[in-house]
Amino acid sequence: MRIKVEPFLMKKGNRLAKAAIEFESGDGVLAGFHMVGFTICEDAEKGYFILFPSAQTSKNDEDKRNFFFLRPSSDDLLDKLQDAILDVYESMTAAPAKGRKAATA
Numbered sequence: 001m002r003i004k005v006e007p008f009l010m011k012k013g014n015r016l017a018k019a020a021i022e023f024e025s026g027d028g029v030l031a032g033f034h035m036v037g038f039t040i041c042e043d044a045e046k047g048y049f050i051l052f053p054s055a056q057t058s059k060n061d062e063d064k065r066n067f068f069f070l071r072p073s074s075d076d077l078l079d080k081l082q083d084a085i086l087d088v089y090e091s092m093t094a095a096p097a098k099g100r101k102a103a104t105a
Contacts, residue, residue, distance in 0.1 A: 003088045014041045050082045
């Protein structure tokens with residue numbers, strides 16, 4: 001598995017970059033697939049954080065909910081993934097991330 005980060009040429013609000021996970025030959029049946037839709041953001045209060053891929057769904061235009069494409073078996077796994085994505089971003093930009101928090105789109 002490899003994490004690929006592409007900084008935006010111009011900052012889009014608090015969004016700094018997009019990220020994807022690329023599955024490699026040793027990743028079994030996921031080899032060759034990409035999980036896209038991660039967004040690296042910065043907020044004055046939260047510091048750097050990740051928006052995870054999701055889509056908004058609703059029933060009869062009511063009860064809007066987010067459907068998350070990535071579902072961990074425990075919350076600490078999201079923190080580990082966020083840290084890994086931010087580590088790649090920091091290594092590219094040489095900017096230390098201040099405060100890390102997981103967020104959902």
